[in-house]
Amino acid sequence: MEELRIEANGNLGPIDSSRIPRYAGAATYARLPRLDQVDKADVTVVGVPFDSGVSYRPGARFGANHVREASRLLRPYNPAWDVSPFENIQVADAGDMAINPFNINDAIETIQQNALDLTAAGSKLLTLGGDHTIALPLLRAAAERAGGPIAMLHFDAHLDTWDTYFGAEYTHGTPFRRAVEEGILDTEAISHIGTRGPLYGKKDLDDDHRFGFGIVTSADVYYQGVLETVAKVRERIGNRPLYISVDIDVLDPAHAPGTGTPEAGGITSRELLEIIRGFRGMNLVGADVVEVSPAYDHAEITGVAASHVAYELVTLMADNAMPGSRHKGGTGYQAQSLGQEVRRPAGFAAATKE
Ligand SMILES: N=C(N)NCCCC(=O)O
Ligand SMILES: [Zn+2]
Ligand SMILES: [Zn+2]
Secondary structure, three states: OOOOOOEEEOOEEEEOOOOOOOOOOOOOHHHHHHHHOOOOOOOEEEEEOOOOOOOOOOOHHHHHHHHHHHHHHHHEEEOOOEEHHHHHHOEEEEEOOOOOOOHHHHHHHHHHHHHHHEEEEOEEEEEEOOOHHHHHHHHHEEEEOOOEEEEEEEEOOOOOOOEEEOOOOOOOHHHHHHHHHOOOOEEEEEEEEEEEEOOOOHHHHHHHHHOOEHHHHHHHHHHHHHHHHHHHHHHHHHHOEEEOOOOOOOOOOOOOOOOOOOOOEEEEEHHHHHHHOOOOOOOEEEEEEEEHHHHHHHHHHHHHHHHHHHHHHHHHHHHHOOOOOOOOOOOOOHHHOOOOOOOOOHHHHHHOOO
16 A cells, blocks of 8 residues: 655655545554654654563553554644644654563663664654663663763652662662662752652652652642643753653553553643643653553553653654744644633743744
């Protein structure tokens, strides 16, 4: 079958869903071309089928393909930014990494090497699927590409700064303690967002604080709202090279049932998408969306949420790549909006390019 794609500015975009039904054919993220169908990519989407680091329900090894399937309904124009991300930059799907499920050390090495290979020619990386163990090798690669420690925003119900499980150092509950120990994070500029749920003890927070993490709890997002959350985060991170790691369990189980370690009382998908939109102009160098476990999903709720989160992250990368902001933070709704159009946090204008 011929692939009828949208093309603009020399970028090969998604299969045109007005000419080929969106439910037809093999799934790539957002129906974008495969990496082998383009000369170069500005952003590479890659799946990480790995879940050998989980402490509870398995299944995140199937996450990437679930997100790809759920991403068929994404459309090419993002009105919340007034941006068509796939026109601005070339985004392509590199398929899945081939990872050893029986040897975590080997898996981590492979993920790090693949991440370095995929970014060697200057592409940014957005990874889908996998359990949170994979953030460590992805951060190593991102820090190497950035030439030093990087800022990080970690959306998660959990801290993931625990020490070991059953004596194992590399698990989905420990990546960020390892990352701090390895000196790959800029500890002046790291924060969790959406934290909640029972811990093992107060020491968990004492350790986490010592490592340098700030925390915006799920309750903080509720009480202070999206705007203040974004403002505080922007103040802490500034223009540093930033990695965003999204554990889909940051969302309430009502918004993301398909995950391995669900915790009640999470943020909504609307809040998460709006917080990311508030990061316009920030220096995003890489991102992941992890812990999607399709066997526990219903009606693709989690897959759809994850596919939209990834879409906002790609839009941020694409918006930054534009030569000068055309929109100064506006949305596509502006001309006809009966709502509150100007709702941008302090610090937003300063970081938005002229
Ligand atoms: N990274 C995720 N999703 N979960 C970590 C939970 C660690 C624990 O079971 O205590
Ligand atoms: Zn996590
Ligand atoms: Zn989590």
